[in-house]
Amino acid sequence: MLSVALGIGVLLALSGGTAVRGCVAPQQLVSELVQRMDDSIKAEGTPNPSVLLALNLAGATGSNTHKWLLQEIQEEAVTRAQRDMTSGEVALSVLSLFSSCRDPRHIQALGLTVDLVQVLQQKMDEEMAVLEEEGIPKSTLYGVSLGALALCLAGAGGYQGASVILAKQVLSPDSHLSVDTRAMAALAMTCTYGQTDLQDLQELLQEALSAVTNGFLDEQEEGNGVIGNIYSTGLALQALVATGEFYAPRAWDCAQAFAAVSRHDYRLPMAIAQVLPALVGRSYLDAADLDCATRMSPLQPTLSPKLQPSLSPRLGTAAVHRATITVHYSITNTLQGRHFSYTTTVQVPDGSVLLKVLQVAQEKEPDVFSFQTEQTSWGPMVVSIHGLAANQNRRTYWQFLSGGVPLQEGVGTYKPQNGEHVQAVFSTY
Numbered sequence: 309m310l311s312v313a314l315g316i317g318v319l320l321a322l323s324g325g326t327a328v329r330g331c332v333a334p335q336q337l338v339s340e341l342v343q344r345m346d347d348s349i350k351a352e353g354t355p356n357p358s359v360l361l362a363l364n365l366a367g368a369t370g371s372n373t374h375k376w377l378l379q380e381i382q383e384e385a386v387t388r389a390q391r392d393m394t395s396g397e398v399a400l401s402v403l404s405l406f407s408s409c410r411d412p413r414h415i416q417a418l419g420l421t422v423d424l425v426q427v428l429q430q431k432m433d434e435e436m437a438v439l440e441e442e443g444i445p446k447s448t449l450y451g452v453s454l455g456a457l458a459l460c461l462a463g464a465g466g467y468q469g470a471s472v473i474l475a476k477q478v479l480s481p482d483s484h485l486s487v488d489t490r491a492m493a494a495l496a497m498t499c500t501y502g503q504t505d506l507q508d509l510q511e512l513l514q515e516a517l518s519a520v521t522n523g524f525l526d527e528q529e530e531g532n533g534v535i536g537n538i539y540s541t542g543l544a545l546q547a548l549v550a551t552g553e554f555y556a557p558r559a560w561d562c563a564q565a566f567a568a569v570s571r572h573d574y575r576l577p578m579a580i581a582q583v584l585p586a587l588v589g590r591s592y593l594d595a596a597d598l599d600c601a602t603r604m605s606p607l608q609p610t611l612s613p614k615l616q617p618s619l620s621p622r623l624g625t626a627a628v629h630r631a632t633i634t635v636h637y638s639i640t641n642t643l644q645g646r647h648f649s650y651t652t653t654v655q656v657p658d659g660s661v662l663l664k665v666l667q668v669a670q671e672k673e674p675d676v677f678s679f680q681t682e683q684t685s686w687g688p689m690v691v692s693i694h695g696l697a698a699n700q701n702r703r704t705y706w707q708f709l710s711g712g713v714p715l716q717e718g719v720g721t722y723k724p725q726n727g728e729h730v731q732a733v734f735s736t737y
């Protein structure tokens with residue numbers, strides 16, 4: 309398993325290309341993040357196209373787990389894309405397959421064939437129809453951005469209209485898009501800008517891209533390298549890598565940003581997958597632009613013996629002698645149907661993740677604190693509490709807060725402190 313082709317240094321030396329000059333992170337950091345992602349592949353179970361995409365962009369393509377992941381993603385594409393995937397999920401599959409030197413228009417596995425680009429076009433048509441009718445997309449603007457980016461890289465129709473909407477949203481003072489969404493929209497708009505000769509469209513995109521990227525540079529300065537939070541910083545850095553011409557002649561202090569990234573101990577494969585491309589001077593825009601000719605020669609592994617195997621997050625259930633902490637936990641719904649509000653106090657081993665708190669609360673009072681999770685690319689997402697389920701059509705979800713401030717991590721990652729009060733509040737997005 310540990311035969312990841314970590315000849316990263318070699319590849320980086322070869323790649324050059326699209327990297328912003330001087331903006332490449334220390335090789336040790338890159339190798340360690342690649343290793344963590346590679347270790348996660350089989351442990352996670354569900355194939356994650358973002359991980360494949362990031363490994364390819366970092367040039368780490370030689371491991372057996374990489375091959376296995378590519379095969380799994382192709383199998384998922386032929387069996388699930390049309391029926392079960394959102395536009396964003398199909399787009400991520402398209403990007404990951406492009407970066408694996410596969411033609412997403414012709415994916416074959418398990419004796420089946422699928423044209424993923426066509427599937428994506430259909431899903432984006434649905435997004436656009438809902439957007440035009442209701443002013444919000446079927447999924448999210450983040451998903452629409454991913455879709456527009458993938459269609460643009462595929463040279464397929466249907467991304468220009470989406471990019472116009474993204475540009476208008478970015479420029480609207482009322483839209484309050486997250487850093488993550490603005491970053492993904494910037495990648496889609498940059499691709500569109502490069503593909504169009506329409507002057508009106510170019511001017512609109514230029515204005516939007518200048519607004520997003522200058523905003524990111526301001527936020528980076530204010531946040532000492534962090535743009536939004538540490539988990540949105542990866543995508544924001546990818547956008548800054550790809551959009552130099554829209555903030556020129558202003559300079560980007562990439563060293564400050566990379567120092568902030570180096571200080572954070574990224575463990576979640578998904579978080580690593582979003583930050584890693586920027587650390588090697590690349591972005592999702594480069595997915596269809598990798599050198600497939602040199603891909604076939606496996607590199608020698610240069611694995612550092614210090615690297616730890618399997619660094620995926622774990623529940624705090626195995627500790628035998630750990631001290632316990634007390635956590636207060638509330639669930640509140642004042643949004644829909646019968647309103648309710650309940651609070652409990654539980655003891656869990658010190659260092660437990662929030663999911664453990666929910667589990668102990670449920671064991672104590674199953675009639676009140678019952679809950680359900682769904683496995684996602686970011687770990688377990690709480691989709692229902694006390695019988696009240698999140699609903700994509702109504703745009704409702706269970707939001708988690710501590711001291712009134714939204715958590716920046718999910719229940720599978722966040723570790724509450726002794727005496728902390730965590731609230732789950734049924735909310736809209």
Ligand code: B12
Nearest residue numbers: 396397488540685686687689690705707708714715716718
């Ligand atoms: C859109 C979005 C949401 C939407 C999803 C709605 C929907 N039906 O699509 C809503 C508003 C519900 C949401 C909720 C939360 N989110 Co959110 N979300 C995003 C965003 C902007 C895009 C995700 C996406 O569409 N990806 C594309 C699709 C194709 O991929 P996907 O894997 O199928 O996407 C699914 C998962 O991402 C999942 N999801 C979304 N957010 C989260 C968060 C966690 C912790 C988990 C486990 C799953 C999850 O919902 C998506 C649709 O099903 C990302 C930004 C990013 N950088 O990735 C943040 C992001 C993933 N979210 C984040 C957070 C913190 C949360 C919350 C924990 C916030 C809170 N305080 O409550 C909650 C989840 C709580 C819970 N119930 O468990 C963080 C995760 C960081 C981390 N280390 O875990 C991110 C990275 C934003 C950030 N920079 O802080 N989110």
